[in-house]
Amino acid sequence: MMDRLIELFMGHHKIPVTRRLILSFMSLILIGSLLLSLPVMHRTGAPATNYLDHLFTAVSMVCVTGLSVFPVGQVYNIYGQLVSMLLMQFGGLSLVTLIAVSYYLLRRKMSLNDQFLLQSAIARDSSSDLKDYLFSIYKITFSIEGLGAILLMIDFIPRFGWTRGIFNSLFLTVSAFCNAGFDNLGSNSLMDFRLNPLVNFTVTFLIISGGLGFSVWQDLLKAAKQSWTSKPKQLRIIPQKLSHHSLLVLQTSFLILLLGTCLAWLLEFSNGKSIGHFNLFQQGMISFFQSVTMRTAGFSTLDYTQTHLSTNLLYILQMLIGGAPGGTAGGFKVTVAAILFLLFRAEISGQSRVNYRYRTISTRIIRQTLIILVFFFLVLISGYLLLLEFEPKLNPFALFFEASSALATVGVSMNLTTQLSTVGRIIIMLLMFIGRVGPITVLLGLLQKKEKDIHYAETDIILG
Numbered sequence: 001m002m003d004r005l006i007e008l009f010m011g012h013h014k015i016p017v018t019r020r021l022i023l024s025f026m027s028l029i030l031i032g033s034l035l036l037s038l039p040v041m042h043r044t045g046a047p048a049t050n051y052l053d054h055l056f057t058a059v060s061m062v063c064v065t066g067l068s069v070f071p072v073g074q075v076y077n078i079y080g081q082l083v084s085m086l087l088m089q090f091g092g093l094s095l096v097t098l099i100a101v102s103y104y105l106l107r108r109k110m111s112l113n114d115q116f117l118l119q120s121a122i123a124r125d126s127s128s129d130l131k132d133y134l135f136s137i138y139k140i141t142f143s144i145e146g147l148g149a150i151l152l153m154i155d156f157i158p159r160f161g162w163t164r165g166i167f168n169s170l171f172l173t174v175s176a177f178c179n180a181g182f183d184n185l186g187s188n189s190l191m192d193f194r195l196n197p198l199v200n201f202t203v204t205f206l207i208i209s210g211g212l213g214f215s216v217w218q219d220l221l222k223a224a225k226q227s228w229t230s231k232p233k234q235l236r237i238i239p240q241k242l243s244h245h246s247l248l249v250l251q252t253s254f255l256i257l258l259l260g261t262c263l264a265w266l267l268e269f270s271n272g273k274s275i276g277h278f279n280l281f282q283q284g285m286i287s288f289f290q291s292v293t294m295r296t297a298g299f300s301t302l303d304y305t306q307t308h309l310s311t312n313l314l315y316i317l318q319m320l321i322g323g324a325p326g327g328t329a330g331g332f333k334v335t336v337a338a339i340l341f342l343l344f345r346a347e348i349s350g351q352s353r354v355n356y357r358y359r360t361i362s363t364r365i366i367r368q369t370l371i372i373l374v375f376f377f378l379v380l381i382s383g384y385l386l387l388l389e390f391e392p393k394l395n396p397f398a399l400f401f402e403a404s405s406a407l408a409t410v411g412v413s414m415n416l417t418t419q420l421s422t423v424g425r426i427i428i429m430l431l432m433f434i435g436r437v438g439p440i441t442v443l444l445g446l447l448q449k450k451e452k453d454i455h456y457a458e459t460d461i462i463l464g
Contacts, residue, residue: 033058041080062091063436066181066298066411073184092178092328148173151202176206181298181411194301207297211323219246249324252338260291273306294318296330298411319408330409406431
């Protein structure tokens with residue numbers, strides 16, 4: 001079976017890399033939807049569902065989004081929930097990485113084209129030590145998920161009992177680390193746990209960990225090891241040992257979380273329908289959780305129909321930015337947002353180059369940043385226009401919130417997903433799929449094209 005999978009995804013060298021990457025996600029979605037639609041996967045007395053419902057769920061799980069037309073725990077039994085966990089895990093890590101691991105375990109030689117496919121799937125720009133890096137992804141993933149599951153068991157085992165407590169902890173841990181946003185606890189996400197510090201901070205730790213990107217984690221572990229072995233041991237050495245990419249990701253992520261938490265609290269602290277009736281610590285914890293989950297996680301501890309429109313607009317901006325490349329998060333990525341800010345700062349200060357920490361960011365990266373942004377917003381506006389056309393009776397702002405959540409693979413909703421028509425659900429599925437594989441495909445297309453240095457006489461264009 002594994003040989004056939006390897007042959008399918010890694011063996012047909014005539015198929016372009018981008019198509020094989022897309023094919024891996026499509027195949028996983030198809031297999032997952034067929035499995036989830038089987039009666040053996042459903043609870044006795046579960047609500048009536050059809051294949052489109054399970055296809056929607058499979059797309060959302062593989063694309064690690066979190067939008068759903070029914071509560072997972074009310075429809076799927078233990079077998080269905082196990083399949084759901086696998087879909088989220090494979091979707092978060094990318095099926096390509098799983099097949100590549102099998103490739104190495106079977107000691108089959110990987111072609112340069114296959115290596116390029118693997119690099120694109122994990123957002124790595126170098127093929128050096130690819131095997132070690134690939135296995136480190138799984139070590140990091142299972143180590144962090146193991147820690148998260150143990151922490152959640154502290155609360156869940158006394159609450160649900162040993163068997164269900166352990167299983168629920170594992171399910172929520174996989175979903176949180178993969179930024180998938182699904183839970184098997186009920187129909188209102190994590191609202192019942194919004195005042196529970198252990199669950200809140202464990203889930204946010206898992207979301208942030210998955211959204212940082214594996215290259216950042218590997219960099220952090222390497223720097224920490226060097227700091228530990230140094231004499232005397234100095235923690236301040238760690239930032240000095242980090243790559244510029246890792247520093248940019250960490251700094252930008254910290255600023256987005258800090259600003260997002262503070263602004264959300266300022267906008268909502270007096271709103272009695274959301275957090276106004278809680279104490280200061282509880283308000284801060286809930287605001288922080290929303291700021292984290294909007295980075296493409298999809299869990300919620302608030303009803304977004306009760307928050308202010310200005311707060312939801314702030315959440316949309318956070319959704320679109322997303323997490324870091326090479327991880328489980330979506331959005332157009334924090335590095336793109338950071339480079340855009342650095343470009344803006346360079347123009348305002350009159351600098352001819354875009355610089356970061358005494359290094360100049362290449363023109364090629366600047367161009368790719370702008371192209372990814374243009375692609376992202378073209379897809380968003382196109383999807384939103386289609387939703388307005390086919391869902392005229394639904395709230396336009398809630399539709400934009402839903403479209404942004406789908407494309408950024410976030411998964412939060414203003415209680416709109418279940419109200420969508422069949423066409424509306426198909427549009428959302430397309431947005432989720434494009435949001436997961438689109439930016440990678442666009443970037444791959446740019447990397448595969450040879451640069452042509454054609455230079456003509458300069459001209460001036462009036463911008464304003």
